[in-house]
């Protein structure tokens with residue numbers, strides 16, 4: 419059956435917006451090929467202004483009219499949204515869930531009718547087509563669904579298929595990852611400021627260095643430790659900096675951060691009614 423839209427995004431929030439912006443930027447889809455839905459009336463205007471696409475509060479209509487439906491609501495809202503749209507979907511459509519912690523089985527069980535499902539874990543650099551997406555297939559997804567999902571996320575960056583058991587790890591590493599790396603860039607830039615470099619220059623030095631180092635790893639295929647050795651002249655200044663990093667336990671802190679985030683990713687879908695964690699204020 420021919421449908422009005424190629425793609426629908428249910429939940430055009432931060433991630434949904436990043437994906438749509440990246441797809442429009444790449445030019446494979448136009449605004450008229452994409453529709454969306456949001457949770458609040460006021461968000462419809464935001465989506466129109468920022469992306470130029472139509473959105474609505476009617477998830478059922480949005481789901482019915484698209485060939486591919488990306489579910490980008492919070493994990494806690496997935497159960498409700500899936501039950502809402504289940505009757506409107508047919509097996510010739512493809513459902514892609516980007517929700518952390520939500521398994522393909524969770525989605526399939528609620529959609530019934532053997533709807534093909536792909537689980538994806540993209541990240542926000544998708545907005546500038548520099549995203550990284552981990553993907554895995556549900557029980558009813560075949561090779562053509564795999565290709566379809568891959569082609570969507572390839573438009574906004576790199577893709578990799580993994581076993582579903584690894585998806586919480588992917589969530590903690592590459593979906594949360596930009597946040598960790600922004601902290602690293604921010605800290606390096608602060609160091610430059612401390613040494614008298616203007617903030618703007620310092621941020622450029624730090625972020626372009628991060629980009630260059632990442633590209634060296636990707637393009638040389640060399641182990642990061644080997645690349646590090648190439649920067650570290652015996653008795654030079656880099657080794658002193660590295661010793662400080664070792665003393666500050668940078669490596670173990672990063673490893674523990676990703677492991678902790680993966681543990682949290684495992685439980686997100688079950689926290690629908692959980693009260694926000696109270697953080698004890700140290701301010702009087």
Ligand SMILES: NC(=O)c1ccc[n+]([C@@H]2O[C@H](COP(=O)([O-])OP(=O)(O)OC[C@H]3O[C@@H](n4cnc5c(N)ncnc54)[C@H](OP(=O)(O)O)[C@@H]3O)[C@@H](O)[C@H]2O)c1
Nearest residue numbers: 429430431432433456457458461490491492493517518593
């Ligand atoms: N942020 C990331 O970097 C990232 C990376 C990978 C995966 N994800 C996944 O992407 C999903 C969304 O995360 P986010 O950071 O983009 O959150 P977000 O900014 O809060 O976006 C959620 C969106 O869902 C909409 N929404 C809420 N209830 C809805 C309903 N019943 N029907 C339709 N839309 C509804 C909200 O609408 P309103 O705006 O009107 O409230 C909002 O636009 C999550 O499952 C997350 O695990 C996020």
